[in-house]
Amino acid sequence: MEKAADVVIVGGGVIGTSIAYHLALKKAGRVVVLEKGQCGEGSTSRCVGGIRSQFSTEINIRFSLEALKAFYRFKEELGVDPEFRQIGYLFLATTEPELEVFKQNVALQKKFGIPVEFLASDEIEKRCPYLRMEDILGGTFCAWDGYAGPSEVLSGFVSGARRAGVKIYEGTEVIGIAQQSGQVTGVKTKQGTIDAPVVVNAAGPFASIIGEMAGLKVPVKPLRRQVFVTGPYRLTDGTIPLTIDFHRGWYFRQEVDGFLLSGPLDKEPSYNVSTDYEAMVEAAENATYRVPAMEKARIARGWGGLYEISPDNHAILGSVPGLQGFILANGFSGHGFQHSPVVGQVIAELVTGGRATTIDITPLSIERFAKGELLLEPMTVFKE
């Protein structure tokens, strides 16, 4: 392992490897990624790959629109097909306040040229006759939305970064962040130290632990989300959009020849990624409520993974006051996969040019929490 680098990235998930790839494209010097286990073994491999433009804050929409371009050119640029399937996202509202929020979102999204449709309940029934309709008041649909393969995207970044000269060390846990007079000077690992003037925290749900090593409070909570997959089961011959029962915080989509059903999100932070029977029952109950024909489907498997939740469900990106060279790429709150290509790009711009130019990331600075300038994103697919 190197004794020195220009940039050390802590974490070999989709965020850390995207940052590494984009830094290498910008000729940022010796870039090293340190991963305590195997690349992708954290949230990235447990993610369900959803990609959408239907957000309700400008900053998230900007990230989504840039990310969309990146997913379209991904295969050509990185030589790996990300398997991006644009099946659309359908958000369902069952209360008047939700309907109001949806209408405001549609107005904002349309300002950005997103082809989102507001759908009345009879239109939803026509398009999706398999849904229980009695409590659905309306919804929104965007045909640009869909999902891609997390392992494909990760392997694109890993191979792209390696080709461009990035060194990726798996099985290498960072156990300390070195600093002197308010400047980061490197990292400590069990295998030795690496001197570096820039260290990026890309540790996903472990972000707060890496923050503590640097003497900082990075407000990211790990919250387990369980998901389940049915065996082969067909509802219709047509395409079924990724459908979100917003009030229940439940979603489903096709997965190979069956369906992927979301389970509950834990209330308490933990690093537990196991599955439990109660969660499976909750997923099945939500499924059979919203899609009665799902009663005949059988759950075949499931897994748990950790969302990395920030206090306002927005990413925490950029430098930190008082510790030069320490960069955060954390707190994606369940949408880090889809924004990963752009996160890599903006962090590489920040490191090499002093500021992000593709998107102004100042609103996502950690300083917003101390200043009380929190952002509000009601369009999360979970309820806390």
Ligand SMILES: Cc1cc2nc3c(=O)[nH]c(=O)nc-3n(C[C@H](O)[C@H](O)[C@H](O)COP(=O)(O)OP(=O)(O)OC[C@H]3O[C@@H](n4cnc5c(N)ncnc54)[C@H](O)[C@@H]3O)c2cc1C
């Ligand atoms: C069930 C589920 C569904 C999801 N669905 C979606 C979705 O539909 N769309 C979407 O956009 N996002 C989704 N997400 C969120 C998405 O998975 C994350 O936002 C994204 O993977 C974050 O990537 P990351 O690289 O920051 O984190 P991770 O993939 O967790 O990578 C962080 C890495 O850091 C390593 N690490 C930690 N500590 C250390 C250390 N001390 N030293 C060295 N390495 C360390 C870990 O081992 C890990 O590999 C979902 C998440 C879950 C759990």
